[in-house]
Amino acid sequence: MDFTKVQKHNDVFAAHQRQEVPVLDEYTMHVHDFFELYMLLEGNVEFCVETTVYDLQPGDLILVRPGEAHFAKVSAGHPYERLYIQFSNKLLTQTLNGKLLTPFQERPLGTYNHYTRDELPMQIVSPCM
Numbered sequence: 001m002d003f004t005k006v007q008k009h010n011d012v013f014a015a016h017q018r019q020e021v022p023v024l025d026e027y028t029m030h031v032h033d034f035f036e037l038y039m040l041l042e043g044n045v046e047f048c049v050e051t052t053v054y055d056l057q058p059g060d061l062i063l064v065r066p067g068e069a070h071f072a073k074v075s076a077g078h079p080y081e082r083l084y085i086q087f088s089n090k091l092l093t094q095t096l097n098g099k100l101l102t103p104f105q106e107r108p109l110g111t112y113n114h115y116t117r118d119e120l121p122m123q124i125v126s127p128c129m
Contacts, residue, residue, distance in 0.1 A: 001018070003016075011088040014084070015084055016083050017082055018041075019079065021079075022043070022079075022080040024076060031070075034088050035087050035088070035104055036064040038062040038082060039060070039061050039062075039082060040059070041059075041082055042080065043074060043080035044078045045072050045073065045074050047070070047072050047114070049069070049109075049110045049113045050070070052111065052113065058117070059116075063113050064104075068110065
């Protein structure tokens with residue numbers, strides 16, 4: 001069953017989407033002016049950030065910062081389900097002196113975007129799966 005659930009509050013946009021048959025031409029290279037957390041829940045996906053390609057497994061997390069070119073390369077023949085949260089820097093710059101933005105900003109473009117399910121604490125991954 002296909003569905004899209006969206007929530008928006010102030011500077012935060014969150015979505016949970018599932019496509020039984022992914023529409024492959026929907027996923028093209030793009031950039032935006034906000035931060036994004038992306039988690040693959042199901043599917044056969046390579047996630048491209050700048051010139052780096054990450055082979056994702058369900059439960060893996062991708063961090064994208066403003067201006068970082070990216071897209072999901074989704075394989076046909078598999079359902080595609082993901083969660084993503086998009087937010088402005090205003091949300092986190094006021095929290096802990098902006099230190100929560102460190103994983104997004106203090107790295108070269110297209111590097112260290114990928115965190116595997118095994119690298120993340122289970123209390124983060126389990127509720128999403």
